Amino acid sequence: MTTRVVLGVSGGIAAYKACELLRRFTESGHDVTVVPTAAALEFVGAPTWAALSGKPVATDVWTGVHAVPHVQIGQQADVVVVAPATADLLARAAHGLADDLLTNTLLTARCPVVFAPAMHTEMWEHPATQANVATLRQRGAVVIEPAEGRLTGADTGKGRLPEPAEIFELVRGVLERGAQTHADLAGLKVVVSAGGTREYLDPVRFLGNRSSGLQGYALARAAASRGAHVTLVSANVSLPDPAGVGVVRVETTAQLREAVVSATANADAVVMAAAPADFRPTAVSDAKIKKADDGSAPPIELEQNPDILAEISHDRARPGAVVVGFAAETGDHTGSVLDLGRAKLARKGCDLLVVNDVSGGAVFGSDDNEAVILAADGAAVEVPRGSKTVLAHVIWDEVLRRFAG
Secondary structure, three states, X not given: OOXXXXXXXXXXXXXXXXXXXXXXXXXXXXXXXXXXXXXXXXXXXXXXXXHHHOOOOOOOOOOOHHHOHHHHHHHHOOEEEEEEEOHHHHHHHHOOOOOOHHHHHHHHOOOOEEEEEOOOHHHHHOHHHHHHHHHHHHOOOEEOOOEEEEOOOOOEEEEEOOOHHHHHHHHHHHHHHHHHOOOOOOOOEEEEEEEEOOEEOOOOOEEOOOOXXXXXXXHHHHHHHOOOEEEEEEEOOOOOOOOOOEEEEEOOHHHHHHHHXXXXXXXXXXXXXXXXXXXXXXXXXXXXXXOOXXXXXXXXXXXXXXXXXXXXXXXXXXXXXXXXXXXXXXXEXXXXXHHHHHHHHHXXXXXXXXEEEOHHHOOOOOOEEEEEEEEOOOOEEEEXXXXXXXXXXXXXXXXXXXXXX
C-alpha cells in the first residue's frame, strides 16, 4: 500500500531544500501532497511543487472546496512533514490556529507529525519559540533540533535546516514505527558512540577496524525522532550528521574515551555502538615508516587501550543512568557467540549488551542487522534481521524499560 505523505512548506529561505526532500519521497514510491503557505510560494513557485509531486498545489481552503481539502488532506495522511518550519508556523501550530490550508491540515491530522525548524539562531532561542516547541512535543509531535552552520547572509549558528537526506531518513523511521510514534524519550539526554577508532603507526598508516558507523547513526537518529537530546560521538565516519543531533568527531580511542566520559556526565543513557581499537602502538613514528631493502617488516609493539565501556559502566557519573554496549563476536573454541556475549556482559558491567554475530564480515557496512540483546537481569531479546533503524528502536525500547523498572 502506498504511503501518503503531506509535505508542508512554510515561508523561509530553506524552502528550496524542500524540493530535494520531495524528490526523495517521490522516488522512493510515496504519494506526496505538497501544502505550501502563501509565504513559501514567494521562495518556490507552485509550478515547481506541482511538477515534482505530480499533483496540483493549493495554499487556501477555497481551492477545490467541493472535496473539503482542509479536512481530507490531514485525515488521509500517513505522516505530515513540515520542512522548513518557521517560527511563525510553529507558533500557529502550537496555538491551534487554522488560517490557511497547512494549519487546517495540521489540526485534522491524526498521524505522526514531524516539524523541521529553520530560522535564525535568535528566533530559535527566543523563549516564545522554545515554549511553542515544548507544547508541540508534549502533544506528541516530533520537532527536530535545527542544525548548526551557515544561515542567511553571513550569519552562522543553530537554526539551519537539517540536510534533506537526513530528514528523509528520520521520517522513514517514523513511518516504520507508525502508531507507536511518540516522544517517549523527551527530556532524556542520551549519548551514542559510532564508528571505529584509528591508532596511528606513522603519519600515513593506522590500525583500525571495519565499523561503518551505520548502526550508531541509526541509534542517534531514532533517539532524536523520539524526542531525546542526543550527543553523537563519531569516530572516522563519512556519513552526514543525523537530523537534530549534536556531533562530536574523534579519531583515536583516547579521544573517544575523553569525549564519551565528558558527554556522559549528565547523560541518562549511553549506547556504546562504536568499535574502539583494543590496542595501540607503544610508539608512533613522526615520519613515514619506509620499506626495508631486505624485505623484512619492522616490529610493532602494542599496548592495550582503556576499556571505555567497563569504565563508564562501573563508574557511572549519573546514578541510574542506563549503559548499553555492543559485542561483535564470531565464536571460537572457548564458546558460542552468545556464550562470549554473556561473559562480556558480566565483565563489562553494563545493563544491556547487543550481541552481533559478525562471522564472515556480516553486519559491517550493511543497511540490515540482526542481534540478541542480553540484559544484566538475565533477559534476552532476539531481534530478527531487518533494518538497523528497527534494531535501534528495539534498543531504545529496552532502555526505556529499564527506566520504567
